[in-house]
Amino acid sequence: MYDRGAAVVQSDAFENPGLPPHRPRQTDLHPEKARRAERQVVGWFLLSMLGSVLAIVAYIAVPIESGDMGTVRFNNLFLGLGIALALLGVGFGGMHWARQLMSSHEVVEERHLSRGSEKSRARAVEIFQLGDEESGFSRRSLIRNTLIGAVALLPLPAVVLFRDLTPSTDPVAELSYTMWKPGSRLALDPSGTPIKASDVTIGSAFHVIPEELSEIGHNEGYLDQKALAAVLLVRLPLDRLNEQPDRAGWSYDGIVAYSKICTHVGCPVALYEQQTHHLLCPCHQSTFDVTNHAKVIFGPAKRALPQLPITVDDEGYLVAQRDFTEPIGPSFAERLGRVDPEHVPLSSAADMENRA
Structure with missing residues (x-):
């Protein structure tokens, strides 16, 4: 508590100095300078339009050739220069317009309620x-018209780039078949050493690729084929493995193999929990139950990881019985309606009919 009568009234507070007097610009006083500033603004917007066009032309005229890093550098260089001109043209043109031609009078706007009176x-x-x-x-x-033109052309390079990210061929065919074929040995990634069933102990997890992958050069699509065929190999106690009747022969002595590519957005499912026998995708935490055909038990993924049917050869090495029976990777609309029925297990085919 304090005595309000002892409060001190400030008498030397600063007075509101108000706004400084308006100083006209050269473009306000001389019409010819205003016209010159207008031409400069138009020039910046035209430069932005030119940059957008150049970015598209550079992306097409300087293609990236597989294995040639020089083409990658030149493509990025000219593409970046075009996009930079497009962005800088709009930015500098807008600033020059605001500084030289728009009204320069300073105003004060009092705060008011979010909705005022009529x-x-x-x-x-x-x-x-x-x-x-x-x-x-x-x-x-x-x-106005050059600004509209510059803004309209500005997104076009991004449209061209993002459109080119989609496959030029049928995505169903691209994702439905991999390098796995009957008799392909499962090999360690990245050494390419074949794996025997006796090497896989309970609770262990191996990152696996086809043995034939080592025969492909990096300039011949090595990374693309590896991305399609990557597999995670796990061994479980037989009493923990719950197999459907139509997949009873897809495992060997508790050893199961599933695609490493998450069915959400394609991240590598690389984390294995030994106690729960769960596979975890580190990107968005989709969790798959290895004991039940890698079905989704948590996260945004909508379908189980595709299973690779495996067995052993005469020398005890783990081999694939055939390729995956469904497309690997993220789900997409065409996957359900355009997959070859002979390439899909009975359970998935029935699911397709029910959804249709």
């Missing part, structure tokens, strides 16, 4: 119209 809302419309008049957006048609 009178204040009508006043807001008047202010918007005044701003349009002061900026010259409607009156300076050349600046």
Whole structure:
């Protein structure tokens, strides 16, 4: 508690100095300088349009050739220069327009409620119209039209780049078949050493690739084939393995093999929990139950990991019985309706009919 009568009234507080006097710019005083500034703004917007076009042309005219890092550097160089010109042209043009041609009068706007009265809302419309008049957006048609053109062309390089990320061929065919074939030995990644069933102990997990993958060079699609065929090999106690009747012969003595590519967005499912026998995708935490055909038990993934049917050869090495029976990787709409029925297990085929 304190005595309010002892409060001190400040008499030497700073007074509001107000706004400084308006200083007209050269473009306000000389019409010819205003016209020159207008031409400069138009020039920046035209440069932005040119940069957008150059980015698209550079992306097409300087293709990336497999194995040639020089083409990668040149493609990135010219593509980056085009996009930089497009962005800088819009940015510098807009700043020059605001600094030299738009109204430079300083104003103070008092804070008000989020929704004003009808009178204040009508006043807001008047202010918007005044701003349009002061900026010259409607009156300076050349600046307005070049700005619209620059902004319209600016997204085109991104559209071209993102469109080119999709496969040029049928995605179903690209993702439905891998290097795995009957008799392909399972080999350690990246050494390529074949794996015997006796090497896989309970609780262990191996990152596996086809043995034939080592015969492919990096310039011949090595990484693409590896991304399709990557497998995670796990051994479980037989009493923990719950197999469907149509997949009873897909494992060997508790050893199961599943695609390493997550069915959500394609991240590598590389984390294995020995106690729970769960596979975890580190990207978005989708969790798959190895004891039940890698079905999804948590996370955004919508379907189980595709299983690779395996067995052993005469020398005791683990081999594939055949390729995956469904497309690997993220789910997509065409997967259900366009997959070869002979390439799909009975359970999946029935699921397709039910969804249809």
